[in-house]
Amino acid sequence: xxxxxxLLLLSTLRTGPLHGYGVVEKLRGLSEGAFDLAExxxxxxxxxxxxxGLLSSSWTKANGRRRRLYELTSRGRGExxxxxxxxxxxxxxxxxxxx
Numbered sequence: 001x002x003x004x005x006x007l008l009l010l011s012t013l014r015t016g017p018l019h020g021y022g023v024v025e026k027l028r029g030l031s032e033g034a035f036d037l038a039e040x041x042x043x044x045x046x047x048x049x050x051x052x053g054l055l056s057s058s059w060t061k062a063n064g065r066r067r068r069l070y071e072l073t074s075r076g077r078g079e080x081x082x083x084x085x086x087x088x089x090x091x092x093x094x095x096x097x098x099x
Contacts, residue, residue: 017071
């Protein structure tokens with residue numbers, strides 16, 4: 001998984017904004033439990049992706065609690081497309097070798 005966290009997080013946010021724990025839950029659900037990332041992995045990655053301009057964030061209040069919502073920027077959408085293409089080429093090359 002090392003080196004693919006960014007792709008997983010950007011992909012999870014492609015359909016709309018989520019708060020940090022929402023990202024964790026959605027990724028776990030989409031992967032049927034295969035990617036059960038710790039918050040200690042997810043939050044630093046979200047901060048880093050935001051600092052790189054790939055995500056933006058805003059504060060909202062839900063049930064009396066402040067939550068930070070993350071969403072893809074246009075630059076983040078471009079990076080997601082690039083990383084997805086790279087992943088698909090890699091996965092295809094592995095499949096050709098192992099089958």
